[in-house]
Structures are given as structure tokens and as C-alpha cells.
Amino acid sequence: GESVGLHLPTLSVQEGDNSIINCAYSNSASDYFIWYKQESGKGPQFIIDIRSNMDKRQGQRVTVLLNKTVKHLSLQIAATQPGDSAVYFCAEVSSNTGKLIFGQGTTLQVKP
Amino acid sequence: DAGVIQSPRHEVTEMGQEVTLRCKPISGHNSLFWYRQTMMRGLELLIYFNNNVPIDDSGMPEDRFSAKMPNASFSTLKIQPSEPRDSAVYFCASSFSGQGNGYTFGSGTRLTVV
Numbered sequence: 001g002e003s004v005g006l007h008l009p010t011l012s013v014q015e016g017d018n019s020i021i022n023c024a025y026s027n028s029a030s031d032y033f034i035w036y037k038q039e040s041g042k043g044p045q046f047i048i049d050i051r052s053n054m055d056k057r058q059g060q061r062v063t064v065l066l067n068k069t070v071k072h073l074s075l076q077i078a079a080t081q082p083g084d085s086a087v088y089f090c091a092e093v094s095s096n097t098g099k100l101i102f103g104q105g106t107t108l109q110v111k112p
Numbered sequence: 113d114a115g116v117i118q119s120p121r122h123e124v125t126e127m128g129q130e131v132t133l134r135c136k137p138i139s140g141h142n143s144l145f146w147y148r149q150t151m152m153r154g155l156e157l158l159i160y161f162n163n164n165v166p167i168d169d170s171g172m173p174e175d176r177f178s179a180k181m182p183n184a185s186f187s188t189l190k191i192q193p194s195e196p197r198d199s200a201v202y203f204c205a206s207s208f209s210g211q212g213n214g215y216t217f218g219s220g221t222r223l224t225v226v
Contacts, residue, residue, distance in 0.1 A: 043217035102155035
């Protein structure tokens with residue numbers, strides 16, 4: 001079956017440090033991946049996405065890496081700020097089904 | 113655009129009552145998704161529509177749950193009868209054929225069944 005899971009439920013970092021959040025997926029048919037940020041009381045908010053024909057994509061302070069060989073995604077946040085504190089989800093889309101499936105989520109805590 | 117609009121934001125109801133959650137997707141989006149979020153199960157996809165047609169409802173937990181999309185600008189998720197274990201935050205999301213960052217989520221409806 002399909003499943004997307006996160007390795008670390010909670011990540012605590014110092015303000016200014018870089019953060020790396022990891023995610024494993026199991027559906028090799030997935031060809032599109034998205035990272036979402038969810039703050040308390042809000043819906044998931046798009047951060048960055050990547051297609052399976054790429055292995056890296058950069059945004060503003062964020063980078064997503066995709067390793068299809070081991071079915072692994074990571075989200076790197078540079079110079080982590082208190083406003084980055086939230087739960088981060090990776091999600092995959094299977095072109096076969098069109099379904100957006102979420103992983104478990106990782107809580108990022110930024111210490112001042 | 114106001115984004116995906118869900119109502120109500122909060123709903124408290126007694127066990128056995130019917131509950132209807134509403135969603136207005138982003139104009140122009142042709143796919144709509146209903147999710148349920150709990151601490152135990154995370155974000156679960158319940159059902160999704162493409163061009164107002166239900167494509168996959170395999171995530172709907174029981175026959176007590178039903179969803180409709182009568183037109184491109186409105187969808188409902190109904191629970192009848194509701195049970196305490198249905199308590200969760202229900203999110204609606206919309207996209208345009210699932211491309212790019214078009215998976216936009218609403219603010220959710222927090223449902224409490226007592």
C-alpha cells in the first residue's frame with residue numbers, strides 16, 4: 001500500500017541554525033512531492049514542491065532534496081527563525097491516482 | 113481570491129446528531145479533497161472529487177459519512193449519525209488538476225461530538 005512516514009516526530013533547533021526534516025515514502029509510482037507547514041489552528045500551508053525528475057529544488061531559505069533510489073525526501077531550512085516553529089508534513093502525489101497522501105508530520109521547535 | 117473557505121470553523125454537537133461541513137474551493141480549481149486530522153492518525157484523505165465527480169472515496173470511514181459536490185463551487189461532508197470518535201479537524205483542499213502548488217487548504221472545521 002501507499003505510505004509516507006517521517007523519521008523524527010520532534011526536532012528542536014537553535015535560532016539561526018539550519019534545520020533538516022526528513023521523510024520516507026514507499027510508493028515508487030509517486031512523481032510529485034510537497035512539503036507543507038502547519039501552524040496551530042491553521043490548515044497546511046504550501047512551502048515547496050519537487051517533481052520526480054528533479055533531485056533538488058530551492059526556494060527562499062528552503063531546499064527540498066529528493067533521493068528516489070532510497071525513496072527519501074528532506075526539507076532544509078536555512079537560518080531557522082522562531083516563526084518557522086510548526087509541524088511540517090511531506091506529502092506525495094501518485095499520478096496513477098491523483099491522491100495527495102500525507103506523512104506523519106514533524107514538529108519543529110526553534111529555541112531563541 | 114479568498115482561498116478555500118470552510119464553514120463552520122467550530123462545531124459542537126451531541127452524539128447521534130447530523131453534522132454538515134461545508135467547503136467552497138478556489139474559483140477555477142477542478143479537484144477538491146476532504147481530509148480528517150487527528151493526533152492518532154494524522155491527515156487522512158477521506159474523499160476527493162475531480163470536475164465535481166467523486167473519484168476515490170476509499171478513505172471514508174463508514175457509511176455514516178457522505179460527501180457531495182453539486183457544483184464546482186461547493187461541497188459538503190455529512191456525518192449522520194455523529195459519534196464521539198468523529199471528533200477531529202476536517203480540512204478541505206482544492207487544486208487545478210493536482211498541479212504545482214495548487215493544493216490549497218482551508219482553515220478547517222473543528223468538530224467535537226459529545
